[in-house]
Each structure stands twice: as structure tokens, then as C-alpha cells.
Amino acid sequence: MTVGLNFSKIAAHSGYHIFDYTEYPSLIRGGHNTYEVLVSPDIVGASKKTIDLLVCLNKDTFELDKERLARDSMVIYDGDEFAPEGNYQLISLPLRAILKEEEAKEIMLNNIALGASLALMDWDLKYLEEIFIEAFSKKGNDIVEVNKKVARRGFDYIKKNYSELIVKDFPIRQAETKVVLTGNESFSLGSIAADCGLYCAYPMTPASSVQTVLANYAEKTGMVVRHSEDEIAVINTAIGSSWAGVRSAVGTSGGGFALMVEGISLAGMLETPLVIFLSQRPAPATGMPTWTEQGDLLFAVNAGHGDFPKIVLAPGDVQEMFELTVKAFDLADIYQTPVIVLSDKFLSESHQSLDLQKISDFSKNYKPNRGKIVAQVQGQTYQRYQVTDDGISPMLIPGAKGIFYQSNSYEHLENGYTTEAADERIKQADKRNRKLETYLKKDFQKPEIYGDFNKSEIVFISWGSNKGPILEAMKELENASLIHFTHVYPLDQGILIPFFPEGKRYILVENNQTGQFGRLLRGETGIEIKEKLLKYDGRSFWPEEIIKYVKPRRI
Amino acid sequence: MSNPEEFNRYTPTWCPGCGSWIIFASLKSALVKMGFDPSSVFLTFDIGCSSNMGDFLNGYALHGLHGRAIPTAIGMKLANHKMPVIAVMGDGGCYGEGGNHLLHACRGNHDITVLVFDNGVYGLTTGQVAPTAKKGFKSKSTPAGVIETPINPLSLTISQGATFVAQGFAGNQSQLAELIGKGIAHKGFSLINILQPCVSFNPTRSFDYYKEKTYLLPESYNAGDFRKALDEVEESVLQEKFPLGVIYETEKPVFTDGLIQLADKTLVDKSPITHLESILQDFK
Numbered sequence: 001m002t003v004g005l006n007f008s009k010i011a012a013h014s015g016y017h018i019f020d021y022t023e024y025p026s027l028i029r030g031g032h033n034t035y036e037v038l039v040s041p042d043i044v045g046a047s048k049k050t051i052d053l054l055v056c057l058n059k060d061t062f063e064l065d066k067e068r069l070a071r072d073s074m075v076i077y078d079g080d081e082f083a084p085e086g087n088y089q090l091i092s093l094p095l096r097a098i099l100k101e102e103e104a105k106e107i108m109l110n111n112i113a114l115g116a117s118l119a120l121m122d123w124d125l126k127y128l129e130e131i132f133i134e135a136f137s138k139k140g141n142d143i144v145e146v147n148k149k150v151a152r153r154g155f156d157y158i159k160k161n162y163s164e165l166i167v168k169d170f171p172i173r174q175a176e177t178k179v180v181l182t183g184n185e186s187f188s189l190g191s192i193a194a195d196c197g198l199y200c201a202y203p204m205t206p207a208s209s210v211q212t213v214l215a216n217y218a219e220k221t222g223m224v225v226r227h228s229e230d231e232i233a234v235i236n237t238a239i240g241s242s243w244a245g246v247r248s249a250v251g252t253s254g255g256g257f258a259l260m261v262e263g264i265s266l267a268g269m270l271e272t273p274l275v276i277f278l279s280q281r282p283a284p285a286t287g288m289p290t291w292t293e294q295g296d297l298l299f300a301v302n303a304g305h306g307d308f309p310k311i312v313l314a315p316g317d318v319q320e321m322f323e324l325t326v327k328a329f330d331l332a333d334i335y336q337t338p339v340i341v342l343s344d345k346f347l348s349e350s351h352q353s354l355d356l357q358k359i360s361d362f363s364k365n366y367k368p369n370r371g372k373i374v375a376q377v378q379g380q381t382y383q384r385y386q387v388t389d390d391g392i393s394p395m396l397i398p399g400a401k402g403i404f405y406q407s408n409s410y411e412h413l414e415n416g417y418t419t420e421a422a423d424e425r426i427k428q429a430d431k432r433n434r435k436l437e438t439y440l441k442k443d444f445q446k447p448e449i450y451g452d453f454n455k456s457e458i459v460f461i462s463w464g465s466n467k468g469p470i471l472e473a474m475k476e477l478e479n480a481s482l483i484h485f486t487h488v489y490p491l492d493q494g495i496l497i498p499f500f501p502e503g504k505r506y507i508l509v510e511n512n513q514t515g516q517f518g519r520l521l522r523g524e525t526g527i528e529i530k531e532k533l534l535k536y537d538g539r540s541f542w543p544e545e546i547i548k549y550v551k552p553r554r555i
Numbered sequence: 556m557s558n559p560e561e562f563n564r565y566t567p568t569w570c571p572g573c574g575s576w577i578i579f580a581s582l583k584s585a586l587v588k589m590g591f592d593p594s595s596v597f598l599t600f601d602i603g604c605s606s607n608m609g610d611f612l613n614g615y616a617l618h619g620l621h622g623r624a625i626p627t628a629i630g631m632k633l634a635n636h637k638m639p640v641i642a643v644m645g646d647g648g649c650y651g652e653g654g655n656h657l658l659h660a661c662r663g664n665h666d667i668t669v670l671v672f673d674n675g676v677y678g679l680t681t682g683q684v685a686p687t688a689k690k691g692f693k694s695k696s697t698p699a700g701v702i703e704t705p706i707n708p709l710s711l712t713i714s715q716g717a718t719f720v721a722q723g724f725a726g727n728q729s730q731l732a733e734l735i736g737k738g739i740a741h742k743g744f745s746l747i748n749i750l751q752p753c754v755s756f757n758p759t760r761s762f763d764y765y766k767e768k769t770y771l772l773p774e775s776y777n778a779g780d781f782r783k784a785l786d787e788v789e790e791s792v793l794q795e796k797f798p799l800g801v802i803y804e805t806e807k808p809v810f811t812d813g814l815i816q817l818a819d820k821t822l823v824d825k826s827p828i829t830h831l832e833s834i835l836q837d838f839k
Contacts, residue, residue, distance in 0.1 A: 009839065179838040192834065195827040198633060217834060222816045222825045224633050229659040233626040236619065240599065240630020243617050244638075245823040248630070266620050356835050363831040397823065398615035399635060404593040406609055406616040409602075417565065418610050418618075 003110035004035025005351065006131055007117060008180050011039045012353040013127045015173035018180065019044045019468065020351045021540075026205070026289040032064055039121075039170060045317050045352065045468025049542040053120060055113045056084070057095070074165060076116055091116070091162050098153045108150045115154030122166050125155055177356045183347035183465075186318045186354075187251075187277055188213040190325025192221050193363040196275070197246035200226045200234045204253040205289045206345040207279040211251060231256040235263030235274075242272045243407060245375075245397035247329055247368070251277035254296045255286065261303045264338050268308030270407045271385070271393065271432070273332035273339075273373075275325075280344040282538045291538030292345035294464055294511040300340050301489045301520060309335060309391075309435040312489035314342040316467030318352035320486060322359060326366060331443060334371030335435045336395055342488070344511065346540040347465035376400055383414040387427055391434030440492045447499065450474065451481030458550055461529055462509040463488050463517050465540065470509060472543035477550060488517065491524040500527055507550070508532045511540060557592040559583040567611045569604060574725030574751025574762075578672060579608060581728050582641075585736040597638045599627045601653070603645035604679045604753075605672035622652025625660045628667040629810075635821045636811040639739055640667045647677050650686040650706045660744055661715035666809040668738045668745045671708065674753040675760050682756035689795070692759065708748045709788035713781070713803045719745035720784070720803045724769050725752065726762050730799060737801060743809050750797060765797070772800035779805060 008018045019038045025031035036047050053074045056062045059082040062075065066086065069075065075084055079092030093116055095109050102108075118125060129148050136143040158166070181189070188210050191199060201211040215225040224241075228234045234250050242248040252260065257278050267274045278300055282293040300312050311331050315321040325341055332339040372394045384405040386393040393414075396403065406416040411428060413419045450471060453459065456479050460470050463485040470482050483499055500506065508518045508529040513536040515529075522528045533549050535541055562583045569575045586596060593613035600606035602621035609618035615638075619627045624642040632640045649657055649671045660667070675688040683696035687708070691700040712720050719741040723731035731749065738745035750769065752760050777783060784803035791797055811817050816825070 013839070177839065179835050181838055185838065189831065189834065189838075192828055193831050197822045197825055198630070200630075219815055220830075220834065221828050222822075224814060224816055224822055226633065228626065228629075229655050232623065233629075233656050233659070236623040236626035237630035237633070239619070240617065240627035240632075241634040241822070242630070243627075244597070244631045244634030246634040246825075248634075262620055263623075266623075270617065270619075356839065360832045360835055364829075368827070398597060399594075399638060399823070401594050404613055404615045406614075406618055408609065408618045409620060410618065 012178040015175035112154035115151035119158035178353040186321035194329035198248040231259035235260040249275035265304035271336040297516040314464035456481040469541040473546035493525040572754040581732040601644040601648035605645040625656040661717040676757035718743035
């Protein structure tokens, strides 16, 4: 997997944007593993179906992926192993012979192929060599040298034997310094930037790497990263820590989220801020752990017994993931309620290149907005659940001297103590619910429109990670636009109705079986999108599929 | 100096004769003796008769979910490890619904104090069997008698790494107050199993029953001996011979000692990060 990431980093270092995507089975070793990288002069948010350069370390790769090759696609293979059939630009690279001559381990086949690929891109080996030094110098100079050497062998072999195939469209160019991040890494960095103090989780694909990234940086950031015994402990621990004044978050996938649901309701009742990262994978039950789907939207929106306010955000790409993660921590504090950040395997584990300076500047200028959370209050009359017009009560961080209160999972009076009185129940239930109205007025962000809406005949409606594939598809469609939702719950009828004037072909695009966002939109606003393009085979959309759906005859 | 009155909120709603009254008084006197006032302690209450104390006792309190008082207490302690954290639970919440949390809190030696009201029955739901009930106990949920043998909270927690394990009895207020005080003062995970009668739903466990079946550990008893402590409690539940006192006590680093992030400051006082730039360099 590192070899693909290295290719992505070198492309970014060479001045280009990348999007990469991996497929792998839920196995520790073996199976068919792929890593694909799309390189582009512009920001790019999806893979494409046609493969321009296929590296086959074995025959299976060719057999499984040949349907994605075009006539002029290049195929690197080891001619001593097999000979691909078909009308392609065939590049026979003696991978195993080189390996043998250099007395290198089999894992280094990757780096021979990487060297060859860099030669075909007309790039050089400099940055790769720096990466090797960074990665292997602790293991000894010999390891660094042998890696460099095999990459050089692959590189030179292309220069010598296939120079006519070298692509001239991607000259190394000056550009802003980029970072190459997955959605999960972006969530992690967003949490760090937002001054999250506790991240608590139980490992579950595809959310696990958030925990490992944050744990790696825990000493540097001061964050406590806890791996609890189960997801129930996870959420209750985070609630305890948030109650005590620390920005706290949890992360999981659908199954673990199911175990957290009672805790989400608790956070709603206690009015304790909480950020929940939910990275979806195909379900029900264990489903397809290493694949992608957007099948948990309605579950997230409805998670928790009873009526209480909750905010659900769904970033569409790695940049939005960073920004919305930071916003999620602010919203959780401002509204003192659970905020869910929805991702999926496709967004969580795909890399995108982002402008380093932009993120760094954002972080430098950012000040947490903790809303009505305070360290001190005046006087002795403090009431934790004071009824207010905006529904938000001042939250005193516990520990201040001379004062105390109870946060209560039972229905309670303004002072936090238990009540079963009808009028007090109504007062508190209405107070909590008013937070949603305040949110819709102050912090709800309207969907973003991409493309020329007025001129377009076709309007895609989507949310979350479909943004990338749809935008890529729109590059080939001159009459289409996209309404992209990131603030998926709650929704407001008054705000959204003007987005849907009559006379256009609206197409709902979702990576799930039943058009969950369409159902949510209809339920919350009465807006019904009849035409649906749905995919639920565990794979994200190919831009080509969207184009083909819209214009079946042209492709 | 505080006094017990300062900790009083609403008049408790426990049944007349319920052991919880005495546990409540013992806890307050322990807190007063330690010099605490209601703003100097974090409390987390489970769900059940025991945990209704949330409305009766003053303090910074989180009245949470059934079975979850332990992870909540751990979260509070991680956030502010300078505050004492006390979890008030029943036998159902601690040994049934939240049993997994108990195991892991022991092995983590989280510096929290767990008070378990052990009456062998679910009182608030009016009389179903608890995990500590004697085999054969006929309850509303086990009219033919419970098939399982009772859990042994003392051997369970000692064997899983708890560093302070005690057993008290609601009929011995002065000893109970002392045990609670020791548990709170102990640095590390402390569990105090408190035997109490339920006068409404468990006629098999009266004050008289416990008076007959409990015994004070002798002066010579060495609570620092792991093996002896396990021997002392191994058969106690099955034989219905319940020792009272500190069963096991040892010193070990607590969970937060292992977190270098918390060496200088509590998490709630941590300074915001100012160096995302340096982390970003790793992703170029």
C-alpha cells in the first residue's frame, strides 16, 4: 500500500493534484489488493474507470482489471511470468530478474515498478529517494540503498527500452506545497486543530486509522487517545470527559455506532457536547468491512431514543472533512448536543492533495467557539438547565468552587434535579428542541451549487462523498449542475424549497440501496426527487457510470 | 470544615428501613471527614434505587445510564484527574449490565471509587433477580428459582487487578464510613461492595440475615497479601459467610500516571495546540 501512497506524494510534489483509492479484501494477507492514483493539473475528487497505466505484479491483476483498459492504455508486466493478450501498449519489465540480480526481497517488486512508473511520467527519482531515507534510515543504510537501487533499475529500464512511451503531459512544475491526506487523516488533523482533548474509540474498519493517527501524535498534541473495552464504554467515557469540560470525540463504523446509540440519547438529555465520527461501510451486520456505502444516514439521523436535537454533517471531500470537523467541535459546544460527522470508506481511506499553507493558516487563525460553556458563574443561583429563548443554557465546567449541580439523564428541573411534572417536562423538552431552530437560523449551511444551475437541464442532488465522482462526471456534461449537501440534518423547508424550481431534470445520486437522503429530504421538507441513481455494490460511483446513466447513447 | 447537612438535597425516597439510608449517611460522614464540600467532588450515579441518591446528595454529579457509571467516571477522571471521582451503583448495574466495564476498570487501575449497593435484587423495577442473588432465589423474573450461582464481586475484582477491595454492611455505619473514606483516599481503582437489605423485594436478605452471616476480619488480617485475600473470599458467596473490612489493598501506578500528557496539567487545563504546521510536514 505504501508504494501507491509514495506515487501520490511524488505526484503532489511534482506540482499535481491527486486522488487515490484502494481496494482490498478483509484479510490480513493475500487476496487481490489494488491502489489506483489519478493525477490531474486541477483538484480532483474521484478515480476514473479507464486505467491509463496498469502495473501488474501478477497475472491476476491483468485478468481482473483488463476490462478497465482502453486501446492506448499502458500495461507493465513481467514478461517472464506471463504475456497479456490485447491491443495495449505492452511494457515487459523483468521484475523478478532484477530482483534476483539485486538480491532484493520480493516486497521490493513494488519499487522496481514504481521507478518504472516515474520514468513513464517523465518525473525523476529525487523525491522518492528522500522518502526512502526518511522511511528506512533507522533500519540501516543498506536498506535505503537497495530500495534506491531497485527503483533506479526500473526507471532506467524504461528510459532505455520504452522511451517512446514516456508521457509528456505532466512536466514537473512549481506549485503550492501540498499534503496528501485521507479523509480519516483529515478528520484527525481537524480534531487536533479544534483542540479536541479526548478521542475514544474501539477499532472498526474503516474508522480505525483515526485512532491510530491521533495516538501517534498524542504526546505532541496533549490529546488523550483511549481504546476502551467496547463502544458503550467509548461513548460514556467521552460523555464523562466532555461533562468535565474537555472537548471530546468518538469514532466508529455502523456496528460500533449501533452500540453507542443509548449514549447519544444520553448526551442529548444531559446536553453534553459530543462529536461522533461515523465512517460507513456496507451493512447490515458485519457486511463488507473494507468496502464503501452511504447506508447509515437515516440510522445516524434517527439514532437515540426520544426526541432531542442532533446535528449531522457529511463532508464531500478531504478538504471539507477538515473544515467540517473543526466546525463540528464548535457546533457541539455551542448547541451542547451530539454532532455526527459522516464519512464512508471511500472518503475515509482515499487520499487527496490539499494546499498545506491553507490548512496551516486556518489552524493558526482558529479560536474554539465554546458557546455558553463557562469556567465561572456569578452568584449562587446557577441553574444548569435554565430555560432560554435560544434553547441553550449556560454550562459551567464542573470544579468551580462554591457551586455544584447535577446533570441528569432523568427529565429534570432547571436546576438539574429529577422531575415528572408535566409542565416542567414540556419546558425542558421544548428548550432542548429550540436548539434546532437556533441552529437552522444561525449555523445551518445551505447546500453548495456546482455548475451553472440556471443553464443546466440536469441537476444532480447528492450528499457526502459522491461530490467527487459527480464533479468529475460534470466535466464531460455541459448541461448539468450539482446541489451538494454537507449539512444533512436538520433540514429546513423554507430554506430549501427555492433550490428546486420546476422545469429541470433532478436526479438523486446516492451510494445506498433505498435513496436515504431522498427519504430524509422528503420527510423534512416535502421535496421529492423521483429519479434516482443508486449504487450499493460496495463500490463508489465511477464518473463514467454517471455520464452513461445521463446519456446512455453517447458512450 | 463542612458538615453533613451541606450535602443534603432532597429528602430521600427510599423505603423506610432500606439500607440505602445508612449508606447515604456513611458516605456523607466520610466526605465531611475528608474535608470535602459539594464542589470538591465528582459523582456519577448509575440507575437504580442506589443511584437515586443523585437527587439527595449535593455535588458535581452526572446521573447517567444503567450500567455505565464506571466508564463515565473514567471519562471524568481523564478530564480532571485532580478531582476525586465516586461512582454510585447497584449490583445490577455494576455486575450485570456493566460487568465488562468493571473488569477493564480493575485492570486499568483507574483512580475512581465505586460504591456498589448489593442487595441481591432489582428494587427499582420491583423485584427481579440480581447477579448477586443466591442460587434458587425466587424472584419475579425467576419464579422457579434462579439457575445461576451468584457472582463473587470480591474475588472477581481482586483477581482482575483492583488495588482496593472492601466489603461493608449497611448495618455497621461507623465501619462503612471508614471503608468509604479509605476507598476515596486510595490512589487507584477501589471497589466497596456494600451488603444491604431490601426490605420490600428481598425478604431473604434482612438485617438479621446479614448480622448472622457477616464477620469482621480479625486485627491480624493482612490486606496486602493477594493470595490470602483471594482465599478469604473464594468461598464466601457460596457459603454465605461475608467478611467485612478491607479485603485487599495494594499500591500500583494508576491509569493517568501512564499518560505523559497529564504529567503537568489536567486535560481540562491543557493548552491549545499551536503547531499543526509541524504535524502537516509529515503528510507531504
